[in-house]
Amino acid sequence: MALHTPLPCNIRHSLASISGSLFTQNKTRDCGGDRQSYHTGHNVGANLPLQMLLYFNSLFFPFWFMSEILILELKIIGLSILTLVECLRLYLGYIGNLYEKVPELAAFLLLTFMIQTPLILFLLTDEEVLILPLEYAVHAIYTVFLSMELVVSFFVLKVMTRTLATEFFLNHSDDTEKDLPGRNLCQGM
Template sequence: MAAHTPLPPNLRRGLVAFSGSLFINNKTRDSGAAHSYHPAHEVLASLPLQMMLYFNVYYFPVWFLAEGMMLQLKYQLLPQHYQFLLVTAFLILSLVEGSRLYLGYVGNLQEKVPELAGFLLLSFLIQLPLLLFLLTDSHLIRLPLEMAVHSLLLAFLLAEMAAAFLALKTMTKQLVAQFYLRQLKEGGRGWPGQGGRGSQAAKEG
């Protein structure tokens, strides 16, 4: 049974359009690729991405607990504005990570372009800047355990982004190939009828 997706229809259409504009540059080339499309023999889900998502799901609670403990230890030593920034970054990372992993699972396993595009955008626009902020800002009193767990999460994130980019590129091109193949089939069914009407008109004339 297909998993429910939280994405609204308008957002799904926007993500599909974004993916198409990002990866589809030559419609003629894609139209030609549609002739060799074999939907029954090709799986588009990325195994490397799925493996990384699987391990990331188990690693995320470890990161959450470690970062929570480190935050509690150094909270009183930080300036007030850094206390606010650190707590905000921790909360946003924690909340977004669950949604990001869910979209990655659904988008990859069910080969859904909008969900996978959403996964990639959340990774690039939210998680990556926040992790880099936590790793590079010297005023945050970076503890050794904190640096270790952040670095491992960053490694997961970068690898998942690369794998998701390649998977999304493949899925988007395949989606366009299916569209052109469907157009060719529908056009082929329409031609005999048009020819028949032309012959009938010629006989009547």
């Protein structure tokens, strides 16, 4: 009984010819030898260890496939979070710096320190995931940007809060002096 194969006949014969030249002990019917069907007393030339490996490989493949999907999914989720947070982080950084808004700049600093830096370091150093040389290069440059932004924004936030606190104190002290009853009497003299 001939086993149905999805390969076309000419490809099957070519592969049988190549395997016949590589492996001199090839005893398959495809090699052009005896074209009669196997008899019940015929020695089977199939290799049991190879068949076992193929069987176990076919059982293992779905688990391998699912694990690869999960790894890819984790990487995609990491990149998605990084992208969304980066858009928000850059917006808050621009607003906080250009309009001298302390809460926005503080949020920028926290997002940089708490989310972006750990995520990019994970993507840069995770040995369980294949990291291409291009990824190393762009992640390293991105890490340098994040590190410099952390340091500079910390000092900018420190100076900005000190300046705004001084302005608030001066404005508040001017308002307090205007409200003093003795001040109006002194000015009248």
